[in-house]
Amino acid sequence: MARKYIVEGGTNLQGEITIRGAKNAVTKEMVAALLAPGVSRLRNVPDIGDVDITRRVLESLGCGVRHDAAAGTLEIDGSTLSTPEVPAEYSGLNRIPILMVGPLLHRFGRAVVPMMGGCGIGERPIDFHLQGFESLGAKVEYHDGAYHFSAERLTGTRITLPFPSVGATENLMMAAALAHGTTEIRNAAIEPEIVDLALLLQAMGAIISQETDRTWVIQGVDSLRPADHRVLNDRIEAASFAVSAVATGGDVFIRGADQLHLLTFLNWLRRAGGEFDVKPDGIRFYGRDRKLKSIAAETGVHPGLMTDWQQPLVILLTQATGMSVIHETVYENRFGYVEALNRMGAHIQVFDECLGGKDCRFRHLGHRHSAVILGPTPLRGAEMEIPDLRAGFSYLVAAVLAKGKSTLTGVRYIERGYDHVVEKFRSLGASIEVVEE
Ligand code: EPZ
Numbered sequence: 001m002a003r004k005y006i007v008e009g010g011t012n013l014q015g016e017i018t019i020r021g022a023k024n025a026v027t028k029e030m031v032a033a034l035l036a037p038g039v040s041r042l043r044n045v046p047d048i049g050d051v052d053i054t055r056r057v058l059e060s061l062g063c064g065v066r067h068d069a070a071a072g073t074l075e076i077d078g079s080t081l082s083t084p085e086v087p088a089e090y091s092g093l094n095r096i097p098i099l100m101v102g103p104l105l106h107r108f109g110r111a112v113v114p115m116m117g118g119c120g121i122g123e124r125p126i127d128f129h130l131q132g133f134e135s136l137g138a139k140v141e142y143h144d145g146a147y148h149f150s151a152e153r154l155t156g157t158r159i160t161l162p163f164p165s166v167g168a169t170e171n172l173m174m175a176a177a178l179a180h181g182t183t184e185i186r187n188a189a190i191e192p193e194i195v196d197l198a199l200l201l202q203a204m205g206a207i208i209s210q211e212t213d214r215t216w217v218i219q220g221v222d223s224l225r226p227a228d229h230r231v232l233n234d235r236i237e238a239a240s241f242a243v244s245a246v247a248t249g250g251d252v253f254i255r256g257a258d259q260l261h262l263l264t265f266l267n268w269l270r271r272a273g274g275e276f277d278v279k280p281d282g283i284r285f286y287g288r289d290r291k292l293k294s295i296a297a298e299t300g301v302h303p304g305l306m307t308d309w310q311q312p313l314v315i316l317l318t319q320a321t322g323m324s325v326i327h328e329t330v331y332e333n334r335f336g337y338v339e340a341l342n343r344m345g346a347h348i349q350v351f352d353e354c355l356g357g358k359d360c361r362f363r364h365l366g367h368r369h370s371a372v373i374l375g376p377t378p379l380r381g382a383e384m385e386i387p388d389l390r391a392g393f394s395y396l397v398a399a400v401l402a403k404g405k406s407t408l409t410g411v412r413y414i415e416r417g418y419d420h421v422v423e424k425f426r427s428l429g430a431s432i433e434v435v436e437e
Pocket of ligand 1: 023024025095124125126127128129130163164165166167168189307308330331332389390417
């Protein structure tokens with residue numbers, strides 16, 4: 001049954017919400033649990049669609065998974081894994097199937113993963129993953145709509161990624177944990193969610209260290225054991241609600257917002273005129289008199305400005321005085337969503353030049369990856385079809401900010417990644433009706 005949200009806008013958000021575990025850590029950690037026989041436990045698990053999809057993928061491979069959504073715990077029994085073949089129906093649902101290659105290869109000597117499609121934010125190829133597995137000694141073939149991997153045992157090696165890919169780093173890190181010998185992953189991603197995965201692997205018995213210059217060194221061990229791990233808090237959820245508070249001229253305490261993981265975001269928020277007070281258990285965000293200022297920023301890999309913070313920031317900048325520029329350097333096609341914002345009254349133009357920063361790898365390739373936002377523009381309610389998860393949240397913020405009624409369809413995208421999003425917005429005073437069709 002399709003659901004839609006009907007939002008009556010014009011609310012200053014006020015109150016308190018609590019952040020849950022990070023979507024982009026928990027789903028990978030569910031996979032990592034398969035590296036050990038026995039039951040691993042994850043805590044601080046968000047109640048989101050992506051956890052559910054990943055649970056179904058794991059169950060389709062024979063794993064026992066117990067999810068207590070109210071308690072925020074997951075128990076994953078890797079010992080019952082019974083097949084190395086991820087069913088085709090899970091292709092394209094999320095990015096998880098390709099991350100299962102390491103555990104499946106170690107357990108069965110082979111892995112079959114259905115082909116993943118591109119998506120609304122770019123092509124999202126998996127060439128770094130494939131090359132990495134070949135470097136570790138796996139044979140990789142593509143036929144019948146799936147990638148087929150095989151290896152007796154992976155062998156440690158030195159891998160230099162062409163770009164610090166989050167998924168490829170995680171995939172190779174998990175695979176290397178049980179490989180023969182030592183693996184060095186250079187030019188790797190070092191996002192907090194990856195560090196959290198490394199902490200889980202270490203708790204499971206892996207020998208893994210982070211070295212300078214984006215390098216992970218993993219000394220393979222013969223076996224791993226189950227672990228009990230608390231997932232780090234979601235810095236995307238925290239930043240998204242922070243922007244919602246500031247953009248609406250509201251005042252919201254975000255319990256669990258972690259300054260360490262929001263360092264870069266907080267600097268940009270302050271430059272744009274957003275206010276915040278750091279407390280021991282969270283951060284209070286507020287938009288005093290809504291005196292917001294334009295900025296020129298570019299997204300980048302950690303510790304840069306996250307690409308997943310870009311969409312809510314753009315909403316904020318529609319309310320700032322002057323011309324702002326955002327240069328997106330992680331994904332080539334992540335501004336498709338601004339068309340709907342322009343229908344709401346925003347003035348946003350997207351260019352294929354590298355504006356507002358250094359030239360990036362998308363220069364001269366014709367990708368529309370720089371946005372110029374002219375503000376402040378009052379927004380008015382509109383009908384919007386959500387194209388992807390992060391764009392979906394920013395449509396919701398825009399709808400809460402706008403005058404009048406907005407209708408959002410395709411809300412399953414938002415529910416894939418944000419824990420109890422409607423309840424959280426309602427508790428801050430927003431008027432959102434959920435309609436089942
Ligand atoms: C993760 O995607 C996140 N997803 C994304 O969040 C996030 O935006 C992204 O990292 C960057 O932080 C999950 O964790 C599930 P990448 P991932 O590999 O791992 C190119 C969300 O909404 N690339 O770091 O797939 C790629 O095309 C999502 O939560 C290759 O060219 O991202 C992109 O331009 C959206 N070849 C860049 O690298 C490869 O083999 C970064 O991608 C792999 C990646």
